[in-house]
Structure formats: C-alpha cells, structure tokens
Amino acid sequence: MTEQPNIYRLLENHFLTYRELASVPVEDCGEAMVPIGPEFSGKVLVVDEQMKAYTGDRIYVREALVDRLEKAQQTLKTVMPDCDLQVVYGYRHLNIQTFKFESYKKTVLERQPELEGVELNETVHRFSAVPEVAGHPTGGAVDLHIVDASGKPLPFGTPIHKYDDDTYVFSPFIDRESARNRQILRYCMQVAGFAPFDGEWWHFSYGDREWAFYYSQPKAIYSQLNFSSVETAA
C-alpha cells in the first residue's frame, strides 16, 4: 500500500519561501502611514491589544492602501450588496513582529535543535514571518474578512486569525460556501491590486516584498518601519 501524500504539505509547496522574499530588492518610496478613515466605506475593527500601545484604537496603513481598500469594497458591493469588508489588522510594529518570530523560533528549535541560519529562518517563516521580510511592519499588509448587514462575519472555513491547516486558501476540507467566500474576497482584493497570501485566506498586501514577487515587480516599495502614532512617555 502506498502512502498518501499529505494535502496540506502539498499546498505549502505553493507558498513563497523566506529565500524568495529575501531576494526581492526594496526601495522605500517614503509614503506616509495613515489611519484608515472615512475614505474607506467598509468597516474597521481593532482586534490586537498589543498594537494599541503604538497606534491607539485605529488601524494604520500606507496611504495608497486606503483608496485600494475602497476599490475592493466597491467591487464587493457589486457581488454582495448587503455585505462589507471589515479590516481587522494593518500596520504591526516591528517590536511585535520580532517578539512573535523569536517565540516561534524557540518552539522550532526545541523540536529541531540542529537548524541554523537560513534553514532555521525558512522553517520559522512558515509560522511567523521573518521580521526583515514581513508584510505587516511595512504598513502594506492587511487582514480582513467580509461581514453581513448585521456585522456578523460570513463563513470562511475558519474564523479570521485562527491558525490551523484549514486557513490555507485552497484547503479542500472546507465547505462550499466558505470556499466561495474566500474566492470573492480574493477577487475583490486582486481587482484592487493586492497580492493574496495562500497560507492565510484573510491576508493581502500591496507594495511589500510578497506583492512585488507575486506581480513580478522589480522591487518592493515599502520597507519595514518603526512607527507609532501614540506619544510615548520617555
């Protein structure tokens, strides 16, 4: 009897690797970080308590993302008139990304102590992006889902930010309605110029390395920033 290949591991073959992302040159265009405001007619909900220390009760992104998010929202309205996009995450401070990365690194090293250098980064990257290539700290990545008229999220196979193998966009183990909702979200975001990430159905980016690689751009236009909109006591 031949052993069946694990479908999730096969899907992972299609994800961009740390090495691929690290190979993309970056030249920051200097665009400002702005809060997602009324120019975006969809919904915004801050879900990360840690980010409140840096950006209060608002979600910040690079300026060009706001119009693009609105375009995605308008596209959604043509397909699902009673629904809205709801953005739950944008800019992530480098300190938070580094903390997440280092904690996963510890977990990985407990299981595979022989890993080091690029190999170690590559393995950890599948669970938590290496800070130097991560999208959220550039202000170019967003996490979002679709909510109905009452504000309830549509089914997507898993809740947003719930990390398991079925968060993979093309998991064949989710129901048909969830699969359809994932495709509609992906369609709306791609029409607006965002690149999808096949490892998390809710994650999309513009201007970062993931976007540059996906759309064969010569370089990424957003680099990682140490940004804070909140006055911190010295």
Ligand SMILES: [Zn+2]
């Ligand atoms: Zn994300």
